[in-house]
Amino acid sequence: MGVLTPAVKESKGKIKNNRSSDTVMEVVLYVIAVLFLIILIYPLYFIVIASFSDPSAVAGGQVWLFPKGFTLDGYKELLRHSNIWIGYRNTILYTIVGTLIGLVVNISAAYALSRKDLKGRKFLSLFFIFTMFFNGGLIPTFLTVRDFHMYDTFLVMVLPFSVGVYNIIVARTFFQTSIPGDLWEAAQIDGCGNLRFFTGVVLPLSKAIIAVLGLWIAVGHWNSYFNALIYLKNPNLHPLQLILRNILITNQMQSGIGSGEAAQLALRLANMMRYSVIIVATVPIMCVYPFIQKYFNQGVMIGAVKE
Amino acid sequence: MRSGQASSGGTLMAVKRNWGLYLLLLPAVVLSLLFAYKPMYGILIAFKDYSPALGITESPWAGFKYFEKFFNSYQFSNTIKNTLIISLYSLVTFPIPIILALMVNQMRPNRFRRFFQTVSYMPHFISTVVMVGLMVILLSPSTGLVGNLFSLFGKEAPDLLGSSSLFSSVYVWSDVWQHVGWDSIIFIAALSAVDPSLYEAATVDGASRWHKVRFIDIPMLMPTAVTLLILRVGGLLGVGFEKVYLMQNDLNATSSEILSTYVYKIGLLSSQYSFSSAVNLFNTVINFILLIIVNQISKKISENSLW
Numbered sequence: 001m002g003v004l005t006p007a008v009k010e011s012k013g014k015i016k017n018n019r020s021s022d023t024v025m026e027v028v029l030y031v032i033a034v035l036f037l038i039i040l041i042y043p044l045y046f047i048v049i050a051s052f053s054d055p056s057a058v059a060g061g062q063v064w065l066f067p068k069g070f071t072l073d074g075y076k077e078l079l080r081h082s083n084i085w086i087g088y089r090n091t092i093l094y095t096i097v098g099t100l101i102g103l104v105v106n107i108s109a110a111y112a113l114s115r116k117d118l119k120g121r122k123f124l125s126l127f128f129i130f131t132m133f134f135n136g137g138l139i140p141t142f143l144t145v146r147d148f149h150m151y152d153t154f155l156v157m158v159l160p161f162s163v164g165v166y167n168i169i170v171a172r173t174f175f176q177t178s179i180p181g182d183l184w185e186a187a188q189i190d191g192c193g194n195l196r197f198f199t200g201v202v203l204p205l206s207k208a209i210i211a212v213l214g215l216w217i218a219v220g221h222w223n224s225y226f227n228a229l230i231y232l233k234n235p236n237l238h239p240l241q242l243i244l245r246n247i248l249i250t251n252q253m254q255s256g257i258g259s260g261e262a263a264q265l266a267l268r269l270a271n272m273m274r275y276s277v278i279i280v281a282t283v284p285i286m287c288v289y290p291f292i293q294k295y296f297n298q299g300v301m302i303g304a305v306k307e
Numbered sequence: 308m309r310s311g312q313a314s315s316g317g318t319l320m321a322v323k324r325n326w327g328l329y330l331l332l333l334p335a336v337v338l339s340l341l342f343a344y345k346p347m348y349g350i351l352i353a354f355k356d357y358s359p360a361l362g363i364t365e366s367p368w369a370g371f372k373y374f375e376k377f378f379n380s381y382q383f384s385n386t387i388k389n390t391l392i393i394s395l396y397s398l399v400t401f402p403i404p405i406i407l408a409l410m411v412n413q414m415r416p417n418r419f420r421r422f423f424q425t426v427s428y429m430p431h432f433i434s435t436v437v438m439v440g441l442m443v444i445l446l447s448p449s450t451g452l453v454g455n456l457f458s459l460f461g462k463e464a465p466d467l468l469g470s471s472s473l474f475s476s477v478y479v480w481s482d483v484w485q486h487v488g489w490d491s492i493i494f495i496a497a498l499s500a501v502d503p504s505l506y507e508a509a510t511v512d513g514a515s516r517w518h519k520v521r522f523i524d525i526p527m528l529m530p531t532a533v534t535l536l537i538l539r540v541g542g543l544l545g546v547g548f549e550k551v552y553l554m555q556n557d558l559n560a561t562s563s564e565i566l567s568t569y570v571y572k573i574g575l576l577s578s579q580y581s582f583s584s585a586v587n588l589f590n591t592v593i594n595f596i597l598l599i600i601v602n603q604i605s606k607k608i609s610e611n612s613l614w
Contacts, residue, residue, distance in 0.1 A: 022516045061455030109335035112328040136346025137587035139574045144346045160342040194327025223434030241436045248440030
């Protein structure tokens with residue numbers, strides 16, 4: 001070891017110094033990470049335990065780590081409100097139909113735009129991208145929808161706004177980077193047309209991006225309330241989010257209640273229901289995510305980095 | 308290749324050969340024409356006295372009447388001020404997802420890291436309605452988590468949702484809570500693309516972990532960060548309607564009225580279609596100009612631009 005040059009000796013010393021600073025950094029990193037996790041998880045955890053607790057204990061600040069006065073009344077109360085279940089049904093329908101339409105529209109457009117031999121490719125890309133930055137605005141769009149007799153229909157929730165330019169860009173990048181050009185050339189020689197190539201070769205190779213876009217679109221449908229607020233009047237078409245808004249924020253459930261013991265009970269149940277309805281409305285869409293996560297990591301990563 | 312030497316007849320051939328691709332584009336193009344481009348024609352009503360009986364084309368011209376009406380109204384400076392405060396405030400939080408990504412990148416790829424990432428994405432899947440509902444429940448000064456925390460220390464809790472001066476803080480930090488994990492994905496992806504040999508070379512040179520973050524990771528993130536920043540600045544006056552509208556109440560009204568909620572109220576709630584469209588157009592045009600300016604500046608100083 002005596003043959004080490006001074007430079008190497010010096011760098012060895014530096015590395016040793018750096019080791020200890022690296023350890024400090026490691027500790028700080030994990031302390032912050034754990035604090036961060038607590039801040040993220042605790043509010044959600046609180047809602048879960050509060051939904052199983054006696055509401056007066058929740059209001060009195062006695063619920064911190066475990067449910068207090070365990071009860072399922074909040075969930076039982078949900079069953080009595082038929083409008084919640086109508087909303088639930090509507091949201092499921094909008095999500096399924098809307099996601100299918102969105103996938104077909106965006107994936108097929110993205111594939112066409114990914115092909116370098118598409119004449120007018122640049123113009124067509126601009127045609128879509130322009131709508132990202134400039135639009136007619138609320139009222140002109142509203143008037144257009146009404147002119148097409150789509151106001152207050154099922155269709156308005158799933159069709160008119162299904163073009164997602166960002167989705168198209170991400171999917172286009174995916175196709176450009178993961179479908180080799182020779183594949184199309186070879187298919188052409190075999191006499192395979194564009195449509196058969198798309199459905200028979202491209203789509204089976206693109207499960208990752210289909211899963212990712214499907215998740216994005218589905219979450220968007222499940223969670224949106226804006227279009228319903230603007231374009232729907234009939235309560236039988238209302239999605240879950242609009243009904244949640246009444247329960248959680250505008251508190252319409254409590255209006256029209258008289259006074260006295262019956263009113264006290266109704267108020268109590270309405271309060272409990274706020275917790276249980278959040279759980280029931282949020283858990284399904286959160287459960288979808290882990291199944292898609294593995295695709296997600298491949299798909300988005302590619303689309304995002306190369307953008 | 309072949310079409311390179313061909314004339315306009317060659318273009319037609321190329322279009323014909325790839326008719327399948329145009330068919331794939333058709334749904335997205337038709338939907339964009341009908342529901343993005345057709346409403347742009349409707350912008351005309353901002354310069355007209357729109358009457359539903361006459362329609363867009365037949366309604367009499369009003370010139371800049373509605374723009375002047377907006378510029379002279381009390382809501383002009385108020386809505387613009389509120390919109391700017393919220394968006395500049397959110398702009399300040401822009402580096403937080405980057406910091407999170409750098410942290411995640413420093414964690415060893417083990418179960419903790421996977422758990423950390425999954426948990427940090429979770430709040431993103433909560434709908435805006437549920438998110439604001441959560442805030443109503445948790446931030447209530449009398450019965451909420453915040454109220455309980457304060458009473459634990461024998462202090463009176465502030466009414467976070469019923470305060471004009473705290474409105475922007477509550478809005479922005481609840482947004483950070485909900486989306487920081489999700490927004491960090493794109494940066495984590497960019498970091499995963501860093502060539503490992505760079506780190507090896509740095510280690511040989513005696514760089515500490517902090518040095519590697521400072522001189523390898525951060526520069527690698529800059530292009531992505533600048534692109535996203537341009538988009539954010541371009542949307543400076545485009546603060547989303549959904550969350551602000553839900554958070555509005557009588558107590559915070561002076562600081563919670565922003566351009567998009569104002570457009571909705573005068574347009575759809577009080578049916579002043581032309582006035583609402585004028586305000587909306589003003590908003591869109593300013594956003595568009597900002598986007599172009601920022602893009603130009605960024606092109607000059609950093610060679611990063613959207614186009």
